[in-house]
Amino acid sequence: MRLSSLADYAVVMMSAAARHCGGIARLNATLLSEETGVPLPTVQKLVSRLSAAGLIESTRGTGGGFRLSRPPASISLADIIEAVEGPIALTACVDGAAQDCCIDQTCKVKPHWNAVNGAVRGALAGVTLASLSQVPNSPVPA
Amino acid sequence: MRLSSLADYAVVMMSAAARHCGGIARLNATLLSEETGVPLPTVQKLVSRLSAAGLIESTRGTGGGFRLSRPPASISLADIIEAVEGPIALTACVDGAAQDCCIDQTCKVKPHWNAVNGAVRGALAGVTLASLSQVPNSPVPA
DNA sequence: CGCAATCGGATCATATCGGTCCGATTGGAC
């Protein structure tokens, strides 16, 4: 019931990125590490995952870096957490995924997990990077 | 963002207990293990934690066992999860607890976590053992 | 008074996670 520290770092990172450049300018992992205090290798790992998830766009080479691929207002905590931790599900027995759960048939609890998962996910989806960063002068993303 | 399997087992156990006896009769860990399919040692461990949390009352000795200390309607998922996993908090930086978070001062995200935690906890607190026992189509297990 | 059954705590193996390192790729500079 506690998200991994990587996910926490990712939220902080994305929030810092949104606050810095509003998703327009390009920044590198080293700068972001200095800004947020997150260890550089961890930032790099997170950049990899976030890039694979399509939340940021990374560019290699000298002068490279990355930037938000979407406006901060359209990136939610759910997006970031899913990118880092995988699907948001409190239990492994989400429907659609066959499990080795030995009590699969007699389990009366399983039908209720989806509702709970949806509620949790909704709570996370309701918080965007824009609301996290509270950027004063850029309320409208380009 | 996924609760431990122990918590999952605990919910299944409590649900089974509520369904069996409605919190009145007394049952033992062995029977519950056979009913739910949860390994016996795990059931015993969970009984210990749940008993320590005050959710169930255990009795030692021959013919002992345990029973729900409260009606199923007044026991929620939040209670069970907190008993097994500790406080419900997505991050370690809940207010009131000093952290070694190096970005404590510059962290703009921290004030928002409490709202998210509250939303998640509310979603879990809204589901009680009584509602878990009620299966929509109520198929009688063999 | 002895025995059996049950909970309770302690111990150990396992798996996931977090941190670190090295290589592949790309842009710029000469």
Place this chain on the structure above:
DNA sequence: GTCCAATCGGACCGATATGATCCGATTGCG
């Protein structure tokens, strides 16, 4: 055109936390 430097990307390794197993303490009954 070639070399070099900076950066991302993936892979390896150690540490922490979790889950399962085992043994002892306690209690009721015969």
